[in-house]
Amino acid sequence: MQAFIENMPKAELHVHLEGTLEPELSFALARKNNIELGYETPEELIAAYDFYDLPSFLTIYYGAMKVLRDEADFYQLTWNYLSKAYSQNTLYAELFFDPQAHTSRGVEFGVIMHGIRAAQEDAEAKLGIKGQLIMCFLRDMSAESALEHLLMAEPYLAWLVGVGLDSDEKNNPPAKFAEVFKKAREMGLKLTMHCDVNQQNTLLHIGQCLDEIVVDRIDHGVNSLESDALCEAIKTKGLGLTVCPVSNRFVVQSLTSNEIRRMLEKGMLATINSDDPAYFRAYLNENLVELQREGNFTAEEIAILVGNAFRVAWLPDEEKMTYLQKLGAYIQNASIQ
Ligand code: HPA
Ligand code: ZN
Secondary structure, three states, X not given: OHXXXXXXXXXXXXXXXXXXXXXHHHHHHHHHHOOOOOOOOHHHHHHOOOOOOHHHHHHHHHHHHHHOOOHHHHHHHHHHHHHHHHHOOEEEEEEEEOOHHHHOOOOOHHHHHHHHHHHHHHHHHHOOOEEEEEEEEEOOOOHHHHHHHHHHOHHHHHHEEEEEEEOOOOOOOHHHHHHHHHHHHHOOOEEEXXXXXXXXXXXXXXXXXXXXXXXXXXXXXXXXHHOHHHHHHHHHHOOEEEXXXXXXXXXXXXXXXXXXXXXXXXXXXXXXXXXXXXXXXXXXXXXXXXXXXXXXXXXXXXXXXXXXHHHOOOOOHHHHHHHHHHHHHXXXXXXXX
């Protein structure tokens, strides 16, 4: 089963580029850019990863980003993730990035965009892994700042597939960003938002995503299972849910395997993702392998979860079909069947 998962052609739809910053790269960039990290070794840094809720994670996550300064740094970050993903047979990835976490430190918007884009182009040309970019707004910053960044992105529109919303959800509902997301939609971008696990007013927030923002996808969204009406709406609209098992475990002490099974039973399009793999110490394969073990999922169920990521990817139908055919051929040939 582990080999079946590891060799399977996969897609990842919920990974924060800044969340792929491995301790070794942090140290290398800190040395290059003359930045004090406050830790002696990568192991010491990893030992400080003691996350128990969203804010405790975000403090470490934003603190570590100070090592990202120039185009080459963003290139390296992106290249490292895409080559790691490719080594796990991930063929397609939609990548979140948090420009406000960099512009607020004096990094120019264009520096971020050019660094990431160059690595995407190289990874596609040299490895064959395709990446698309989703620009996230930090929900604990103002709607005005989000709008400013959306306008900064206008010259780079062809390099973005969508916008998202991340960071601290407490007191920062989707509705706060209704205008910005409306404008993003008018610009031709797809829309998604984080509805993190066990947040205050989570059902209200998921409802706002559906009715006020009219999202194309929901990130996490596990708590939707508490409302039959929300589940029905998510299913009827065919919205994908990007669930992140190992990330969830820091908050709810389980990989949410029961919840993921219930989503499948209800016909909801759940997908499995890594979120912030450098911090949670698990890329897509580890997420799938551990989830399969906890929930005792069959090969067929794993194939549905992996197939869902291609089904709800923000790609033209023909490209989705090509990936799904590749997955289908793999499953037919796999000895596990
Ligand atoms: N939730 C909210 N903000 C984030 C996350 C997340 O899972 N990862 C990185 N920023
Ligand atoms: Zn996330």
